Amino acid sequence: MGLMTVGRRFRVIAFLATVGVIVTGSFASGALAQTATSSPSSSVGRTFTIGVLEDLNTINPFRALSATEYEFLNLNYDLAVEFSDKDLTPTAGLVTKWEHSPDGLTWTYTIRTGATWQDGQPLTASDVAFTYDFIVKNKISAFSNYFPFTQSVTAPNDTTVVWKTSKPTMAPEFPPWVYILPEHIWGGFSRTEAKNYEHIPVVGSGPFQLIEWKKGQFWKFRYNSHYWKGTPYVHTVIFRKFDNAEAMVQALKKGEIDFADQIPADLFQTLQSQPGITANVPATTEFDQMSFNMVPNGQPAPTCKNCGDSTAHPAIQDQQLRLAIAMAIDKQALVDKVMRGYAVPGTTIVPSGFPQWHWQPPSDQIIPFDIAGANQILDQAGYMDTDGDGIRNMPDGGENLSFRFSVMPSEPQEVKAAPFIRGWLKQIGVEIKPEAISQGKLVDNWYANDYDMYMWGWGPDPDPDFILSTFTTGQCESWSDTCFSDPQYDDLYQQQRNAIDPSVRKPIIEQMQEIVYEKVPEVVLYYSGRLQAYRSDRWTGFVPQPQPNGFLLFAYGNSSYVHLRPVSGEVTSPGGGVSGLIWLGIALGVVVVIGGILLARRRSEEGRA
């Protein structure tokens, strides 16, 4: 009986082993065949993979919000008037020429001939007119700011767009950051239908076409061989989403990806010395700021009907106090210690990365880092430490100068900056209580007017109109940081909007920056940009925007994608893992070991029991 069992058991194992070997053999041949077919072909050599941390949440142009979404639009569509690679000034795109009537009320765009949609249909002036007109007619709020005083946008023929306004404006040349949509697809949509339309493959006129979208994992583009700027060398662009910046940087080092975007400063530092990788320290077109609640305590916000009454500390109303705080912040130290040197100290609300619009305060107007000077200002303004607790009090001897200060953990640099700022302000007898809260909570506090100070950031459009608009009184309801309200500023904003001569507009814009800088509704801490790195041992041809060191990708146009070339011959990617044979070997090994153990145990038990 015992022996019989052993025998049967052994036969079973022998049978399983045989089956295993047969299956292994057939799989192995399959694996070999697979290896043969997937060896680098031309399509692999022409694949460019980009690592990103931000997901693609929508492919609807009216809902796009994040940089990743804008990069998709940038690849798949075209702007009418583009931003130049050199300095982001308006440059010909689908529109080859633009001019306005002497009164500045009628603008005429001349549309390029020969451009086509990715489905083969010709792209004409009526597509451009349709897109702009759709936004104006449907009051698509995210874009309507680009169309001030607009009465109509029409296409009298295939190459002409006429844009009529009720007041003179430069808006058609800013230009509108609006991607042109094919009328033959979007033409029949209502506002709601248009806002919900998401269909793959996406039909645009850009150099690449989205063909596959696996949300949270990757999205793929195929090249457009009929692109009017020329056929891109790269045939496939893949965005791969990482949940973890460290893993993304490792994937770049390994070569699984060719490009990494938005690298945190400390990881970026480790890439600087990495052979085969170029880490691009970008132009400073973005900024982080510290904002004050400018609404007087107990009062409602000027234009915000749904906002609560302000709970701001009364001292914040005092411009001298805000100035003293601005003077007590060592911006250079924030650049060095928080941003690891990949930023420059900030001044006005138009970043230095836009040199044609940025106003640099002259030396006699600059607010210096000066703790002693700040103390002196506060002394003169009557803020004395009357109760001896190390914190200054209100001039009437009342409340401490103690402020709430919110930062967001989703922006790690803010959390890092807070203790520094607290330390400096302590030296001028001002206490801040940093609190890390979610963006949602901060927005709620903002609407409730229940805050003193907070940190946040901006990545403004190349044209300063938008960022300037956020300091107008009317924006208190939506985009304003501080509910800053200044009649002269509001007036200047309208003036620059109506100025159709850039030489008239520029001094106005400078004056507006000066007002905000002097009245200190917020302190612009530093200017920075997206930290990006790529495999320079494989790829060349990036077109930084603006030149010489602007963003390589995620910029303001698509030049890099069109001009990317391999460094030499063909690019080969490393394999994504061990081969099927090794896995089969492991599987076989496990079967043999388990079989062996079972057999040995059975034998020993049967034999000795």
Next chain:
Amino acid sequence: MKTRTYLLQKIGQVVLTMFFILLFNFLLFRVLPGNPAVLLARAAGARLTKADQLQLIRDLGLDKPLIGQFFTYIGDTLRGNLGKSTIVYPGQSVTSIFSEFLRPTLILVGISTILSTIFGVLMGIHAGWRRGSRFDLSSMGFSLVLYAMPEWWLGILLLIFFAVTLGLFPTGGLVSVTQNYTGFGHFVDLLNHLFLPCLTLTLAFLGEYYLLMRSSLLDVLGEEYITLARAKGLREKLVLWRHAVRNALLPTVTLVALNFGYVLAGAITVETVYSYPGLGKLTFDALSAKDFPLLQGMFLFFSLAVIIANLIADLLYAYLDPRVREA
């Protein structure tokens, strides 16, 4: 008869716990900071008009009294309607999102639970049986280090070593994005991507199972029935496997069953390190985006998983240990 009472009692407890979880889950999302309409407005491209916001609040039923909202929530949940995702997968039903993300997590957690249990238990037995041996001391140190190490850190270390230094495995994701494998090649690709997350989770749980198995074996070895077994003249191997291990397994079985519920959610860190698209990553995305309906659904699901795992542990325990159901 007694078994049936025990069973009914346990199921009753489960129903009661479920009710409190539903209540808690409902209230939790109503005391959270952040006005949902404002959050949604920001997500939808900001600058939503007041009228749009009010419409949104009406659509979500947030204008009704709390008690009414609660009953709607209970009713919908019982019908399997967990609502629709608002931000992460706008408009897609929460249940359908689950079914898509559940499979990778089940495979990952399933395999690593099996492996960590097998290796943890075997190592624990070996170490406990040969207490004080070189193997005992070294495996003890190894397991304590693993047990104490945060998963995400272990994950990053393994990623740097296996994926970058050795170049053997991919740094993350579910499949290769640059290749379109089919058939067996696809399977191998999946395995390659599964390897590192699986190794990380296996190692992360190995230590715990090892330590528990070792100590419970040591407890059992001191029992009188072991002395009796030896006195009967049974061979050492039989004493170990038939008498000691069998009884010492009880707490480990419970822990494994209990853990399974937690691990479904606990793979969050590992899935985030490797960008592995499972429930953990989904939770992470839902949390970062503040997708309330999705989050609410996930919390409910994870609570359910823990409760069911608990129930299974209870039932298994009763099956393995007659004292439990007789008591």
